[in-house]
Amino acid sequence: MEFEPVIGLEVHAQLLTEAKIFCGCSTKFGAEPNSHTCPVCLGMPGVLPVLNKKVVDFLIKMALATNCTINKKSSFARKNYFYPDLPKGYQISQYAEPPAEHGWVDIEVNGDKKRIGITRIHMEEDAGKLIHDEHGLASYVDLNRTGVPLLEIVGEPDIRSPEEAAAYLRRLHEILIYLEICDGNMEEGSFRCDANISLRPVGERNFGIRTELKNMNSFRNVQRALEYEIKRQRYILEAGGEVVQETRLWDDAAGVTQPMRSKEEAHDYRYFPEPDLVSVIIDDAWIEEIRRGMPELPLAKRERFVREYQIPAYDAGVLTASRALADYFEEVARLSGQPKAAANWVMGDILRFLNEEKKGIEACPVSPTNLAAMIRLVENQTISGKIAKEVSETMYRTGKTPEEIISEKGLVQITDAGVLTDVLVKILRENGEKVAQYKAGKEKLFGFFVGQAMKATGGKANPQLLNELLKKMLANQE
Amino acid sequence: MELYQLTIHEIKDKLDAGDTTAAEIVNSVFERIDVVEKDVKAYITLMRDSAMAEASRADEALKKGRGGMLTGIPVALKDILCTKGVLTTCGSRMLSNFVPPYDATVVEKLKEAGAVLTGKTNMDEFAMGSSTETSFYGVTRNPWNLERIPGGSSGGSAAAVAADECIAAIGSDTGGSIRQPAALCGVVGMKPTYGRVSRFGLIAFASSLDQIGPFTKDVEDCAIMMNVISGYDRRDSTSSPEEVPDYRRFLGTGIEGLTIGIPKEYFVGGLDPEVEKAVRRAIKTIEGAGARCIEVSLPHTEYCLPVYYIVAPAEASSNLARYDGVRYGFRFREGRDLMDMYKKTRSAGFGDEVKRRIMIGTYALSSGYYDAYYKKASQVRALIKRDFDEAFRTCDALLTPTTPTPAFCIGEKTDDPLQMYLSDLFTISANLAGIPGISVPCGYSASGLPIGLQFLAAHFQEGRLIQIASEYEKQAAVLDANLDPQRRRPNL
Numbered sequence: 005m006e007f008e009p010v011i012g013l014e015v016h017a018q019l020l021t022e023a024k025i026f027c028g029c030s031t032k033f034g035a036e037p038n039s040h041t042c043p044v045c046l047g048m049p050g051v052l053p054v055l056n057k058k059v060v061d062f063l064i065k066m067a068l069a070t071n072c073t074i075n076k077k078s079s080f081a082r083k084n085y086f087y088p089d090l091p092k093g094y095q096i097s098q099y100a101e102p103p104a105e106h107g108w109v110d111i112e113v114n115g116d117k118k119r120i121g122i123t124r125i126h127m128e129e130d131a132g133k134l135i136h137d138e139h140g141l142a143s144y145v146d147l148n149r150t151g152v153p154l155l156e157i158v159g160e161p162d163i164r165s166p167e168e169a170a171a172y173l174r175r176l177h178e179i180l181i182y183l184e185i186c187d188g189n190m191e192e193g194s195f196r197c198d199a200n201i202s203l204r205p206v207g208e209r210n211f212g213i214r215t216e217l218k219n220m221n222s223f224r225n226v227q228r229a230l231e232y233e234i235k236r237q238r239y240i241l242e243a244g245g246e247v248v249q250e251t252r253l254w255d256d257a258a259g260v261t262q263p264m265r266s267k268e269e270a271h272d273y274r275y276f277p278e279p280d281l282v283s284v285i286i287d288d289a290w291i292e293e294i295r296r297g298m299p300e301l302p303l304a305k306r307e308r309f310v311r312e313y314q315i316p317a318y319d320a321g322v323l324t325a326s327r328a329l330a331d332y333f334e335e336v337a338r339l340s341g342q343p344k345a346a347a348n349w350v351m352g353d354i355l356r357f358l359n360e361e362k363k364g365i366e367a368c369p370v371s372p373t374n375l376a377a378m379i380r381l382v383e384n385q386t387i388s389g390k391i392a393k394e395v396s397e398t399m400y401r402t403g404k405t406p407e408e409i410i411s412e413k414g415l416v417q418i419t420d421a422g423v424l425t426d427v428l429v430k431i432l433r434e435n436g437e438k439v440a441q442y443k444a445g446k447e448k449l450f451g452f453f454v455g456q457a458m459k460a461t462g463g464k465a466n467p468q469l470l471n472e473l474l475k476k477m478l479a480n481q482e
Numbered sequence: 483m484e485l486y487q488l489t490i491h492e493i494k495d496k497l498d499a500g501d502t503t504a505a506e507i508v509n510s511v512f513e514r515i516d517v518v519e520k521d522v523k524a525y526i527t528l529m530r531d532s533a534m535a536e537a538s539r540a541d542e543a544l545k546k547g548r549g550g551m552l553t554g555i556p557v558a559l560k561d562i563l564c565t566k567g568v569l570t571t572c573g574s575r576m577l578s579n580f581v582p583p584y585d586a587t588v589v590e591k592l593k594e595a596g597a598v599l600t601g602k603t604n605m606d607e608f609a610m611g612s613s614t615e616t617s618f619y620g621v622t623r624n625p626w627n628l629e630r631i632p633g634g635s636s637g638g639s640a641a642a643v644a645a646d647e648c649i650a651a652i653g654s655d656t657g658g659s660i661r662q663p664a665a666l667c668g669v670v671g672m673k674p675t676y677g678r679v680s681r682f683g684l685i686a687f688a689s690s691l692d693q694i695g696p697f698t699k700d701v702e703d704c705a706i707m708m709n710v711i712s713g714y715d716r717r718d719s720t721s722s723p724e725e726v727p728d729y730r731r732f733l734g735t736g737i738e739g740l741t742i743g744i745p746k747e748y749f750v751g752g753l754d755p756e757v758e759k760a761v762r763r764a765i766k767t768i769e770g771a772g773a774r775c776i777e778v779s780l781p782h783t784e785y786c787l788p789v790y791y792i793v794a795p796a797e798a799s800s801n802l803a804r805y806d807g808v809r810y811g812f813r814f815r816e817g818r819d820l821m822d823m824y825k826k827t828r829s830a831g832f833g834d835e836v837k838r839r840i841m842i843g844t845y846a847l848s849s850g851y852y853d854a855y856y857k858k859a860s861q862v863r864a865l866i867k868r869d870f871d872e873a874f875r876t877c878d879a880l881l882t883p884t885t886p887t888p889a890f891c892i893g894e895k896t897d898d899p900l901q902m903y904l905s906d907l908f909t910i911s912a913n914l915a916g917i918p919g920i921s922v923p924c925g926y927s928a929s930g931l932p933i934g935l936q937f938l939a940a941h942f943q944e945g946r947l948i949q950i951a952s953e954y955e956k957q958a959a960v961l962d963a964n965l966d967p968q969r970r971r972p973n974l
């Protein structure tokens with residue numbers, strides 16, 4: 005029997021607000037344990053949560069970017085369970101009345117376009133972290149992360165393959181980063197994904213029994229875990245067995261999913277309306293204010309780049325991978341007046357240098373002004389394309405302007421026909437034998453003469469002029 | 483007359499006239515405490531040293547003409563309010579070592595107004611109880627009869643005011659915890675509208691019902707205390723931005739032409755005949771002052787108690803989850819593992835009544851039961867609220883007994899929680915509807931126990947309550963000298 009997978013993803017995105025969702029503590033990552041805490045996020049007696057309005061701003065942004073309906077009124081609820089990283093014994097989340105629903109994003113897998121539904125997006129607080137003593141004698145709790153705002157983005161079970169799952173995740177990831185509301189770091193847990201997956205016979209309308217997969221901290225792991233789980237469930241179903249509804253953890257090292265101990269998942273969260281907070285009212289004016297400040301989203305930007313700069317769709321995709329990269333490219337294109345050359349230089353040398361050092365475009369030592377200046381120097385033949393490679397690398401290492409580098413290293417292109425003629429005359433005279441062979445039909449030797457001339461000029465000869473002069477002189481040779 | 487016997491407004495007059503000093507007042511109150519506290523046991527923690535220091539600061543301020551609304555006035559706090567640097571137990575072993583690093587907003591406001599804090603008063607554990615008997619710190623006794631309970635859960639604050647162990651006190655009221663002990667101890671107690679007073683720093687019992695309010699010796703003092711503690715607080719999202727009037731403005735303005743509703747459902751079986759007699763006499767007094775009393779109906783009254791005993795425990799089961807022994811408070815140290823530590827900490831840290839309510843609340847919120855209990859209760863709560871909205875369309879206020887009976891004996895109902903719960907029969911509705919209520923003394927039983935009269939008004943109509951209660955207090959004292967605020971005090 006043929007089976008098809010049915011996959012729905014839940015994404016938790018940690019928001020880049022300065023302050024936590026219900027108190028004024030900093031959300032900065034990596035501080036001394038428990039230094040970013042106060043009575044509110046420590047869950048001390050008698051304290052009350054106060055909603056950080058910035059979190060609602062971010063929620064509205066994400067809702068608009070994913071085509072959600074924004075509900076005028078939403079409310080918070082308590083999700084009750086005991087764990088030492090949860091100081092109040094409950095997490096403040098949203099349950100019965102979510103602020104955003106019925107959205108979608110478009111994805112593309114192997115050239116096929118598909119729309120994936122978004123069930124809901126809501127706000128909630130993150131929990132803290134447990135640090136286990138290496139000797140197993142004690143556990144310590146760090147509550148810096150407690151109360152850091154999260155968006156939970158619940159997707160519809162519209163996904164039919166691990167590739168689609170990865171494409172959907174990349175799309176959400178890219179939107180969050182474009183909106184500058186999440187740093188998207190999966191390893192540090194600021195972008196987390198859980199998956200629900202079941203199989204059903206092709207043509208069947210009802211869903212099969214699903215498992216929930218957790219602990220996948222990269223796009224690749226999400227894809228691998230889903231691939232494994234499809235195989236596992238298919239094996240069970242083909243043998244006439246039944247999939248157990250359970251939560252399974254992805255074990256990266258072993259490359260398998262393992263059931264979570266049932267004790268850990270047997271939770272009745274006893275959701276009920278949070279009495280310490282009032283309803284969140286999002287009026288049209290608020291939505292409009294956020295809409296006005298919305299950046300151009302990746303898909304729209306991609307289409308515009310193809311149209312406006314006449315660059316291939318693939319290049320537009322690479323250049324819009326992040327908002328900062330796209331901005332960098334656009335700045336270089338504008339300053340140099342040569343979008344295609346700008347695209348080639350950014351995608352070629354600049355990204356290669358950055359990738360070698362695992363740096364983002366924000367950390368690029370070559371300013372758009374300098375790169376554009378260099379492109380213009382190539383255009384007006386001050387330097388050759390080959391010399392430009394050397395200049396760009398030096399700009400990257402030193403941060404100097406191309407003019408500085410060229411004058412320091414004496415790299416200005418030789419475009420004086422007289423100077424080049426003198427060089428060629430000398431080369432042809434010294435290689436009489438080869439000239440004769442060339443004349444006899446061994447035309448490949450043309451490249452040898454060019455190479456000799458470049459060597460003699462330290463690569464600074466203008467190639468077109470050199471070629472022209474050489475052709476003319478060889479033709480005139482007796 | 484002793485200084486400790488005075489009201490806030492009398493002390494203010496004396497201080498302004500230079501007839502006494504804050505130090506003398508505070509000394510007098512602590513001398514009184516030294517004499518009667520061993521019998522009454524109103525306090526868990528006394529703040530004698532800081533009170534003396536605050537008194538001299540108050541005298542400095544007064545000398546410079548910079549007195550606030552409560553400068554030099556000794557005020558006691560229910561031990562449910564967080565006090566920076568001062569033990570705050572909430573009547574529980576669970577918080578037997580908890581010293582908050584912050585003040586409740588109300589405590590800040592009292593300090594800003596110049597009040598001298600005398601100490602933290604006894605209460606039912608986590609405010610769960612109607613007699614102050616569930617406290618981990620022993621039983622508080624009713625100053626009118628030491629064999630009897632003072633009411634609860636704010637029994638310590640009520641008893642402290644009645645026994646002159648402070649001039650005024652702060653309590654909290656989730657189902658009657660201010661009005662019921664005020665009635666049983668013969669003092670004035672007000673539960674303001676939900677949202678009128680900030681709950682920041684009030685240790686939560688049932689967040690949608692909890693409200694802070696004052697205990698005072700007379701209605702004028704109640705108005706003064708309300709002026710100090712009311713108002714919006716950005717740290718409490720449920721506090722109201724509604725403007726706070728000067729409540730003293732409503733004192734002695736008369737009640738001629740007002741319509742007072744008498745809900746018939748509050749005069750049925752279970753109401754003690756002596757209480758009914760005193761309340762009926764109060765109705766006559768009110769009518770004598772020119773108000774019109776009419777019978778009204780609050781048809782969903784019979785559901786108040788069941789709704790309350792679902793909503794309050796449900797919220798409490800969640801609010802009390804934070805007491806796990808991990809970060810502060812009591813911890814059972816010999817736990818085998820995490821789960822064992824949780825269980826043993828909570829088993830040993832909480833008393834029976836608290837555990838009972840956590841279990842009821844957990845059950846009411848459990849999957850499969852939520853719709854039948856919590857959700858249904860919330861729906862009925864809306865109907866109860868609507869009953870009041872209806873009634874306030876024709877009435878300026880409602881008049882009821884505060885409690886079905888006068889103070890009962892210590893130990894009388896501890897083994898019968900349902901009987902205990904019935905003592906809040908008439909006060910719970912105001913919490914469910916979020917409306918303000920006040921209890922004022924209206925008589926005595928044959929055995930000399932105080933009886934309380936409750937007025938209820940629409941949201942944010944505390945001024946109306948002060949208007950009616952102050953007029954009633956004046957007229958009642960004319961008709962019965964034993965109801966004169968200066969004469970209604972126990973023989974201790």
Ligand SMILES: [Zn+2]
Nearest residue numbers: 027029042045
């Ligand atoms: Zn905090």
